[in-house]
Amino acid sequence: MYKVRLKLENPEKAKNSLEDIRKVGLIPVFFTVSGNYELYEALVPFKTISDVKEALVDLAYLASKKGKRSDERYAIIYEVKNMDLGIALGAALGALGGYALGHFLGSVLGALGGAALGAIATSLLDERPVEVVPWPIAVSS
Numbered sequence: 424m425y426k427v428r429l430k431l432e433n434p435e436k437a438k439n440s441l442e443d444i445r446k447v448g449l450i451p452v453f454f455t456v457s458g459n460y461e462l463y464e465a466l467v468p469f470k471t472i473s474d475v476k477e478a479l480v481d482l483a484y485l486a487s488k489k490g491k492r493s494d495e496r497y498a499i500i501y502e503v504k505n506m507d508l509g510i511a512l513g514a515a516l517g518a519l520g521g522y523a524l525g526h527f528l529g530s531v532l533g534a535l536g537g538a539a540l541g542a543i544a545t546s547l548l549d550e551r552p553v554e555v556v557p558w559p560i561a562v563s564s
Contacts, residue, residue: 425467425475426452426501426550429482433461435490443485447478452543461491466503466542472553475500480559493558501550513541 427449431440433456444451444465453464467475479498486492517537521529 424503428499429463431461431491437489447481487560495557497558498556500553510538510541513537
């Protein structure tokens with residue numbers, strides 16, 4: 424599994440690109456605005472790096488239609504390993520905590536929430552940078 428950190432410049436103060444990120448198949452995890460820049464972090468459910476790059480080109484096209492742009496550090500692709508352990512551990516701990524608070528229904532909801540938090544924690548802790556992708560769209564005047 425891969426994870427991507429994106430940086431988009433938004434000089435026209437257009438709407439954020441969370442919907443576009445979902446459209447190309449990425450799963451947004453984190454989003455913030457810093458000045459004219461939007462910073463995103465998203466999980467990538469694709470198996471190969473070429474599929475990841477294709478999704479990034481599609482996202483760049485959608486963002487450029489809204490007047491956004493980036494530079495040579497448009498996206499940093501990270502490889503995330505051993506995701507299953509974090510999901511399983513998070514689900515087990517969430518189910519135990521949920522059962523203590525709300526019995527059966529609490530354990531089901533706790534397992535779902537714990538699995539999601541376990542996946543996010545694993546993606547933050549067990550990552551290795553693979554490639555830096557520049558902005559693929561030529562800027563024309």
